[in-house]
Amino acid sequence: MDYFIELLFSGLTRGSIYALIALGYTMVYGIIGLINFAHGEIYMIGAFTAFIVATILSILGFPALAIIVLAGLAAVVWSASYGYTIEKIAYKPLRHAPRLSPLISAIGMSMFLQNYVLLAQTSDFLPFPQLISDFNFMEPVAHIVGSTDLVILVTTTVVMICLTILIKYTKIGKAMRATSQDRMMAMLVGINVNRIISVTFIIGSSLAAIGGMLIASHIGQINFYIGFIAGIKAFTAAVLGGIGSIPGAVLGSVVLGLTESFATGYVSSDYEDVFAFSLLVLILIFKPSGILGKADTQKV
Amino acid sequence: MITFQELKRSFFISLWFVFLTFPIMVIRVDSIEKTVQWRWMNMLYVAVGAFILSLIFRYMMRRKEGQSADDDEETSTSDQHLIHRWLTVPRYRNIIYGVMLTLALVLPLVFSTYQTSIMTTALLYVVLGLGLNIVVGLAGLLDLGYVAFYAVGAYTYALLYHFFGMSFWIVLPLGGMLAAVFGILLGIPVLRLRGDYLAIVTLGFGEIIRLILENWGEFSQGPSGVSNIPRPSFFGIDMSLDTALIYIYYLMIAFVIFTIFIVNRLQNSRLGRAWVALREDEIACQAMGIDKMKTKLAAFSLGAFWAGIAGVIFAAKTTFISPRSFTFIESAIILSIVVLGGMGSIIGVIIGAMVLILLPEYLRFLSEYRMLAFGAILVCMMVFRPQGIIASVRRTYTYNKKETADGEGA
Amino acid sequence: MAQPILHVTGLTMDFGGIRALNNIDLDVNEGEIVALIGPNGAGKTTFFNCVTGIYQPTKGEINVYNKHKGRQISLLGMKPNQVTQQGLARTFQNIRLFSQMTVLENVMIGRHCRTKSFIIGALLRDKRTLREEEEIIQKSHQILEKIGLTRYENEFAKNLPYGAQRRLEIARALATEPVLLLLDEPAAGMNPQETIELVSLIQEIAAEGQSILLIEHDMKLVMSLSERIFVMDYGKRIAEGTPEEIRHDPAVIKAYLGEEVDA
Numbered sequence: 001m002d003y004f005i006e007l008l009f010s011g012l013t014r015g016s017i018y019a020l021i022a023l024g025y026t027m028v029y030g031i032i033g034l035i036n037f038a039h040g041e042i043y044m045i046g047a048f049t050a051f052i053v054a055t056i057l058s059i060l061g062f063p064a065l066a067i068i069v070l071a072g073l074a075a076v077v078w079s080a081s082y083g084y085t086i087e088k089i090a091y092k093p094l095r096h097a098p099r100l101s102p103l104i105s106a107i108g109m110s111m112f113l114q115n116y117v118l119l120a121q122t123s124d125f126l127p128f129p130q131l132i133s134d135f136n137f138m139e140p141v142a143h144i145v146g147s148t149d150l151v152i153l154v155t156t157t158v159v160m161i162c163l164t165i166l167i168k169y170t171k172i173g174k175a176m177r178a179t180s181q182d183r184m185m186a187m188l189v190g191i192n193v194n195r196i197i198s199v200t201f202i203i204g205s206s207l208a209a210i211g212g213m214l215i216a217s218h219i220g221q222i223n224f225y226i227g228f229i230a231g232i233k234a235f236t237a238a239v240l241g242g243i244g245s246i247p248g249a250v251l252g253s254v255v256l257g258l259t260e261s262f263a264t265g266y267v268s269s270d271y272e273d274v275f276a277f278s279l280l281v282l283i284l285i286f287k288p289s290g291i292l293g294k295a296d297t298q299k300v
Numbered sequence: 301m302i303t304f305q306e307l308k309r310s311f312f313i314s315l316w317f318v319f320l321t322f323p324i325m326v327i328r329v330d331s332i333e334k335t336v337q338w339r340w341m342n343m344l345y346v347a348v349g350a351f352i353l354s355l356i357f358r359y360m361m362r363r364k365e366g367q368s369a370d371d372d373e374e375t376s377t378s379d380q381h382l383i384h385r386w387l388t389v390p391r392y393r394n395i396i397y398g399v400m401l402t403l404a405l406v407l408p409l410v411f412s413t414y415q416t417s418i419m420t421t422a423l424l425y426v427v428l429g430l431g432l433n434i435v436v437g438l439a440g441l442l443d444l445g446y447v448a449f450y451a452v453g454a455y456t457y458a459l460l461y462h463f464f465g466m467s468f469w470i471v472l473p474l475g476g477m478l479a480a481v482f483g484i485l486l487g488i489p490v491l492r493l494r495g496d497y498l499a500i501v502t503l504g505f506g507e508i509i510r511l512i513l514e515n516w517g518e519f520s521q522g523p524s525g526v527s528n529i530p531r532p533s534f535f536g537i538d539m540s541l542d543t544a545l546i547y548i549y550y551l552m553i554a555f556v557i558f559t560i561f562i563v564n565r566l567q568n569s570r571l572g573r574a575w576v577a578l579r580e581d582e583i584a585c586q587a588m589g590i591d592k593m594k595t596k597l598a599a600f601s602l603g604a605f606w607a608g609i610a611g612v613i614f615a616a617k618t619t620f621i622s623p624r625s626f627t628f629i630e631s632a633i634i635l636s637i638v639v640l641g642g643m644g645s646i647i648g649v650i651i652g653a654m655v656l657i658l659l660p661e662y663l664r665f666l667s668e669y670r671m672l673a674f675g676a677i678l679v680c681m682m683v684f685r686p687q688g689i690i691a692s693v694r695r696t697y698t699y700n701k702k703e704t705a706d707g708e709g710a
Numbered sequence: 711m712a713q714p715i716l717h718v719t720g721l722t723m724d725f726g727g728i729r730a731l732n733n734i735d736l737d738v739n740e741g742e743i744v745a746l747i748g749p750n751g752a753g754k755t756t757f758f759n760c761v762t763g764i765y766q767p768t769k770g771e772i773n774v775y776n777k778h779k780g781r782q783i784s785l786l787g788m789k790p791n792q793v794t795q796q797g798l799a800r801t802f803q804n805i806r807l808f809s810q811m812t813v814l815e816n817v818m819i820g821r822h823c824r825t826k827s828f829i830i831g832a833l834l835r836d837k838r839t840l841r842e843e844e845e846i847i848q849k850s851h852q853i854l855e856k857i858g859l860t861r862y863e864n865e866f867a868k869n870l871p872y873g874a875q876r877r878l879e880i881a882r883a884l885a886t887e888p889v890l891l892l893l894d895e896p897a898a899g900m901n902p903q904e905t906i907e908l909v910s911l912i913q914e915i916a917a918e919g920q921s922i923l924l925i926e927h928d929m930k931l932v933m934s935l936s937e938r939i940f941v942m943d944y945g946k947r948i949a950e951g952t953p954e955e956i957r958h959d960p961a962v963i964k965a966y967l968g969e970e971v972d973a
Contacts, residue, residue, distance in 0.1 A: 034496075035496050035499075035500065045324065048323070048324060049323045049324070051329070051331070052323045052324075052327050052328075052329050053323070055329040055330075055331045055334075055336070056327070056329060056336055058331075058334075059329075059334050059335075059336065074323070078320070078323060081319070081320050082320065085316070085317075085320060089357075089679070089683075090679045090682075090683065093361065093683045094682060094683065097682070097686060098686075099495055099496065100440070100442050100495055100496070100499075101682045101686055102682070103442065103495075103496050103499060104442070104635070104639060104678055104682050105678060105679045105682035105683065107444070107632060107635070107675075107678060108636075108674070108675045108676065108677065108678025108679040108680075108681075108682070109675065109678075109679055110675070111629075111632055111671055111672075111674055111675030111678070112672055112675030112676050112679065113675070114671070114675075115669075115671040115672035115675060116324070116672060117324060119668065119669070119672060120321075120324045120325050120328075120342070121324060121328060122328075126331065127331055127332065128331075129331055228628070232503070232504070232507075235500065236504075239497075239500075270515045271511065271515060273507070273511055274508055274511045274512065274515075277504040277505075277507050277508045277511070278504075278508060280500070280501070280504045281490075281501050281504045281505060281508070284490070284493060284497050284500065284501045284504075285489045285490060285493070285501070288493060288494075288497055562833060565832055565833055565835060566829075566832050566833070569827065569831065569832030569839075569843075570822065570825055570827050570828075570831070570832070570839075570842070570843065570846070571827075571828055571829060571832050572832065573811075573815060573818060573819060573822075574819065574822055576808065576810070576811055576815075577808045577811065577819045579810075580807075580808035580809060580810055580811065581806050581807070581808055581809075583764065583790075583802075583806060584802065584806035584807070584808065585808075585819070586764075586789065586790035586791045586794075587762060587764075587790050587791075587794060587799070587800055587802075587806075588791075588794060588799075588819050588820050588822060588823065588882060588883075588886060589791045589794035589795050589799075589820075589822050589823025589824075589886055590791055590819070590822050590823070591789075591791050592789075592791065598828070598829055602829070695812065695815065696812070696814075696864045697814055697818075697847050
């Protein structure tokens with residue numbers, strides 16, 4: 001039973017990280033219909049930024065809490081800036097291009113960023129400092145649920161609630177929803193669509209950065225390639241839930257996280273990534289609209 | 301020409317990039333040794349680089365906008381560069397092909413075996429590029445898992461030799477056919493999907509194949525790969541390494557010519573037209589009576605067939621293969637070749653492969669920047685010149701005027 | 711009595727809870743020009759999409775008369791390309807040309823369903839394939855001559871003036887040798903001069919015995935061209951008859967002008 005609960009929690013932890021990344025995919029897709037292939041790299045850059053800042057601060061002898069907050073803040077600021085810049089360079093000029101052009105551009109951007117970090121930093125795995133020390137009150141259940149897991153779950157939940165409020169109740173959130181329904185119409189009623197797209201990239205990237213920092217401190221190491229796998233898995237989660245749908249992304253992520261956790265726990269860990277990829281292929285083939293997504297009919 | 305406003309704007313963009321790249325470019329930390337390295341020179345490079353690039357970027361954007369405006373007004377004369385005009389005239393085109401062929405044939409006589417071997421690799425990518433060009437360039441199906449079929453071909457040869465001792469020449473068509481079968485099996489369910497979903501599914505499929513090869517040790521010998529694969533034989537004559545490499549080079553040229561011949565015929569056929577139409581508008585295409593599924597499957601499996609053949613040759617050339625040769629990066633390289641060269645253009649793909657494979661080989665100092673450059677190329681091509689270096693040539697048809705008149709009279 | 715070439719009975723199409731087509735019966739006889747009219751959102755294009763296999767209708771029968779077999783063939787469950795094969799060819803309301811292909815190539819695509827060669831033919835270029843290719847080019851050229859687009863033959867379709875693009879859509883559809891030609895708002899967005907040319911073009915085509923079913927908003931065009939008019943509103947048939955009858959039909963007047971102000 002303990003093992004089951006352990007797997008359950010590790011699945012939820014995974015799932016909530018996927019959710020942080022998947023939200024970026026789903027929001028961008030909802031607004032400009034693009035699979036932002038470089039999104040995984042934003043997450044990776046977030047993890048690197050957090051790593052660099054956290055290491056410097058710990059050398060300078062800052063207290064743990066300050067390190068976590070500042071490193072997280074830095075990760076968010078820089079990832080958001082990257083997201084913003086990437087959109088301006090690689091996607092904005094292609095707003096009216098054939099559908100595949102921005103996707104190819106996104107793949108190029110993803111390769112560029114991976115190798116940029118590889119060349120500017122290193123190709124080795126870097127040990128990520130353990131930012132979150134074990135809580136005393138977690139002692140009795142520490143063999144089942146780690147303190148980091150708890151922090152991740154709590155953080156993710158808080159972030160999700162904030163995001164929901166932002167999208168549901170603020171002016172910018174309403175503008176985002178309007179733009180995703182009908183960009184032309186949104187433009188006609190005076191919404192600055194370019195700004196909304198930028199904001200979407202910024203929010204999505206910030207979430208990915210938080211995810212990046214959390215997962216890096218959870219797994220304990222990072223390298224330039226972590227974004228690729230995480231990106232594909234988060235994308236899988238987004239599609240599973242129904243791409244374009246925000247609750248769908250969260251649901252899909254949790255389902256994917258749990259599936260992976262139980263599959264590796266009870267079946268075999270060799271094929272961990274194969275599970276995710278197979279799931280992706282199967283959903284796209286049999287139910288491309290996902291669990292909560294709407295089937296999109298092409299207008300003739 | 302460059303106004304003060306422009307310079308000011310570029311200055312701010314440059315500042316922005318300095319900020320943006322600051323943590324990654326300037327700082328390098330070692331969390332174990334607890335040391336921090338500040339690389340201030342990098343900051344300067346970024347500042348200057350971003351300044352210049354932003355000027356170029358905006359200049360290119362303006363030029364592109366001007367060009368597309370021209371395009372609408374009069375019919376694409378702006379696009380008719382010298383090369384294009386040459387390519388439209390069959391006589392010039394044949395001369396170009398002739399010169400290229402002659403250069404290719406004398407190459408091993410002039411250069412070392414090492415150079416020849418690099419050239420063989422480049423030619424291999426030409427074949428791969430031409431194969432993917434059928435799928436992406438002509439039929440407009442973005443296949444990001446193309447390398448999977450390449451792997452199928454390579455492992456077909458490696459394993460059939462390993463288990464049954466089958467020879468190169470027998471496996472060559474088998475590898476192609478097996479890859480085509482994989483293409484059909486994958487194609488039937490996935491080709492119904494919309495373009496971007498198709499891209500992701502094929503990517504997933506490519507990764508699945510690689511992961512299976514890596515983990516299924518008894519079958520594929522796992523991550524350590526298969527070694528001691530024999531090179532192709534020539535009527536059973538023993539060859540020294542040098543001769544064998546030159547022999548493979550000439551084989552490769554023959555394959556390239558064969559591929560060009562086939563792709564050219566496909567392109568200029570009823571099927572080739574259907575592919576392009578499918579790329580342009582699926583719904584209209586169906587309404588014109590084209591069987592979408594059958595046409596897509598034909599493109600997908602033919603592309604896979606070529607990847608399979610290239611895979612067999614690759615295994616025979618390197619004599620060692622492992623799952624590491626078949627990562628997503630490889631698919632991305634082949635895609636870059638097609639995109640850079642010009643989707644749908646044979647000569648474009650040849651040039652694309654030569655540039656992307658040979659340049660990093662000869663400019664050694666560039667080779668670590670290779671993937672960085674590939675990424676940048678994909679972005680820049682899409683933004684500035686989506687049609688590639690060589691846009692596919694507009695085809696004109698000749699018909700007998702007299703017969704038309706007769707037909708009407710009858 | 712001769713069989714109708716298109717015989718639609720009880721055609722119903724639901725989208726979720728919305729009934730876009732409600733029990734439509736419509737026949738088109740050989741050599742006839744029938745117009746399908748109705749206010750925006752009446753379900754005209756949905757009708758086209760159902761008939762041409764792009765949508766699968768919820769209920770109803772769609773039959774096309776096959777001359778060679780001498781009997782009606784049901785189009786239900788057929789894919790759009792099979793429908794075209796059976797002799798229905800259409801144009802689109804929002805032009806859907808193959809913009810990166812030349813005008814001639816666009817028409818050649820129309821010949822696709824009447825020709826056969828595939829991979830083997832393309833590779834071998836045997837006599838049959840070459841003959842077929844020759845025939846495709848000839849026929850396509852003839853059609854362009856008829857439609858009056860010969861001077862644009864080697865232009866990319868996207869570079870054509872608007873009116874010519876609409877004509878090219880018709881040419882492409884004609885290339886499939888349709889039993890019935892379905893035109894979805896062929897005059898939409900055309901200037902008066904272009905519309906006049908279009909009317910005479912359609913008349914020319916019809917004079918050769920081509921049956922035509924067309925959706926159109928331009929009443930002058932509809933009245934001058936069609937022999938029979940079918941009026942729809944809210945997915946239902948509200949009237950059917952000759953132009954003269956329709957002009958005075960109270961239901962039609964009501965649908966177009968409305969009795970009271972409501973949306």
